[in-house]
Amino acid sequence: MIEVFVSIFLLLGSFFTLIAALGVIRLPDVYMRMHAITKASSLATIFFLIALMIAHPNARIVLGSILLLLFIVLTAPISSHFLARVAHLMQVKMAKGKKTDDLKKYDDTYLHGDD
Numbered sequence: 001m002i003e004v005f006v007s008i009f010l011l012l013g014s015f016f017t018l019i020a021a022l023g024v025i026r027l028p029d030v031y032m033r034m035h036a037i038t039k040a041s042s043l044a045t046i047f048f049l050i051a052l053m054i055a056h057p058n059a060r061i062v063l064g065s066i067l068l069l070l071f072i073v074l075t076a077p078i079s080s081h082f083l084a085r086v087a088h089l090m091q092v093k094m095a096k097g098k099k100t101d102d103l104k105k106y107d108d109t110y111l112h113g114d115d
Helices: 002-026 030-055 059-089 103-113
Strands: none
Touching: 002 030, 030 059
């Protein structure tokens, strides 16, 4: 019965890894690609770690997996945000058809201060 749960979580992790890869290939700009990579690969990693904890219920493995889960949940959105911010400050173009740039009004303040 444990093998069934492990298989389910491994399949879910594989599915979200596939979704992340398809997002990189199919999405039109760096911001959308970054979103696909961050969300889908983080979720895939979480499923893989849950499968590992179920397959090997050793205290050391479970504790290490929980710490990795916390690390991924806390750092993936932050790093994605900073990478998107740097891409925006480097004026990486958005996909055609996107007309709003909500961060444009903050660029001068961020680059040159409040002088």
